Amino acid sequence: MGGDHAPKPEIEGSLRAVRHLPVEVILVGREEVLRAELSAHHPGWEKLPIRLHHASEVVTMDDGAAKSLRSKKDSSIRVACRLMHDGVAQGVVSAGNTGAVMATSKTVNGMVRGVDRPALASVFPTVKGKPAVMVDVGANVDVDARLLAQFALMGELYSRLIFHTENPRVGLLSIGEEEHKGNELTKAATPLLKALPINFIGNVEGRDLFTGHADVIVCDGFVGNVALKVSEGLVEVGKHLLQDALKASVSGKIGYLLARNAFAELKKRVDYSEYGGAPLLGVKGCTIICHGRSNANAIRNAIRVAAEFAQSDLNRRLEAGLAHGRAGRE
């Protein structure tokens, strides 16, 4: 219920998911609203593997995370998390208030044993085809080296289990490839990352989000969030600038018309919605957080990712890895 255009894209995406994927979807929110929207989109939806579960309250984008947790006990996100906690659902997908989803999922579901703080992962398209996973992109803005080591372990498992990368190359986001180039945090994290049983390739740079040089990129949530929004902003602006430039001349205008399909193809390759949301790693169960302005396709893909994540044994392996003292615990 909390997305920018909820519940329309959520319902459209869910309809696509149940028709094309081996999943069942439980829509959580105001039952009468959901029922009306479902019937409008797909009369006869009752025959599909879609169920409704009522929740009377909605966390808005303006609600504080802590406050919504305390005061909105029957919010759609909280009820959805409880369904997962109780084993009724295996995963939760939300396009609502990111802070509230993170706080609620953590509180209701609890952390994977050995993980100190959850981390949000995002996925970037690369020129090599296989996407790069960046951890953290906003769950933790002030971190220490030990947390970065945990992010590395979580990201490595995600790349391995969800993208089926063999021996994922894990890089530490910094300002130069040489080990001595970085800030206090990256310098402190380097020995911890080296000590992990992962394929740590040292420092990577901002451009490596797209080069495919690394499968997993580790950073604090402040830097990761800035990087994510810089690239989102540039894609948006680049599209406008290119359209302007193409429309400025007659040949460009014709070129634009002829190239329109190619543009659609390109957009698909750089479009975050293709990758299906950001998993909240380190929390029990499986929580996928989508952009507030997600379209139906993004929701459908997030449901696909949630199903894959829920079926993987990521959390169990993470717990085992951490129990073996792998995350740089002194």
Next chain:
Amino acid sequence: MGGDHAPKPEIEGSLRAVRHLPVEVILVGREEVLRAELSAHHPGWEKLPIRLHHASEVVTMDDGAAKSLRSKKDSSIRVACRLMHDGVAQGVVSAGNTGAVMATSKTVNGMVRGVDRPALASVFPTVKGKPAVMVDVGANVDVDARLLAQFALMGELYSRLIFHTENPRVGLLSIGEEEHKGNELTKAATPLLKALPINFIGNVEGRDLFTGHADVIVCDGFVGNVALKVSEGLVEVGKHLLQDALKASVSGKIGYLLARNAFAELKKRVDYSEYGGAPLLGVKGCTIICHGRSNANAIRNAIRVAAEFAQSDLNRRLEAGLAHGRAGRE
């Protein structure tokens, strides 16, 4: 002498500069190399306002900044900085080792009174036409709130004096527009920025590098460097992806051919080389640092920016501003 392709683009760029701008260029480096390259490019160059000044050593990209400063006393960058210090030159432009240029310029020329640390500014194209100035993009990776306030003052003056922005809007790079969204550093910097006699507009996000929402964006050098390299990387990748997508179909191929001029126009708008390098703010004189792989056009534009910077009274006004306790000194 220290650029990736030196001295070819440096010499071509200088030739363009002296032919089109009211400047005189002193080329500093191995005289015989420079003389041969100049003669090859432009027989009769002796009639142009170009002079040579010999320097026997070259700082390479692999040299450490501190070591090159100690051991290469006759490096081209050091000799160039000394010429500026002695009043023979009014500005220095280099496409060499960034760390070495920063350290050498700071040591040889000294700091503007009241500035604690120099900062590197970079310029981003925006959809609104006027570029955004980002400070710092790599000179200081571990900073405190007081330094961010100094960066804000320096960036504001740069936007005002070089881009002729009236009352530049200064934003603090963070992970959300609301004041409470940020890390310890941004939260500590906010009251200091509010206290400055500048048009502080609060937090801005990564996407605002391109939206034109702010004229000046303040951040620590680690985050700024990542943001810079993310956008460079994405432009590079986007170009390849788009070409691939366009060439995949016949209509796309024709579209690509027709749109080629528009692409060139677009590249010009997002091309850093149009903006002429990154000024090192807070150091006496005027030092412009170019990308190692700068082409002749980038060098020419850096010389133009250096001339404008040197003729402005940026350093004097910065010193005056700091003397009035404007940079958050307690």
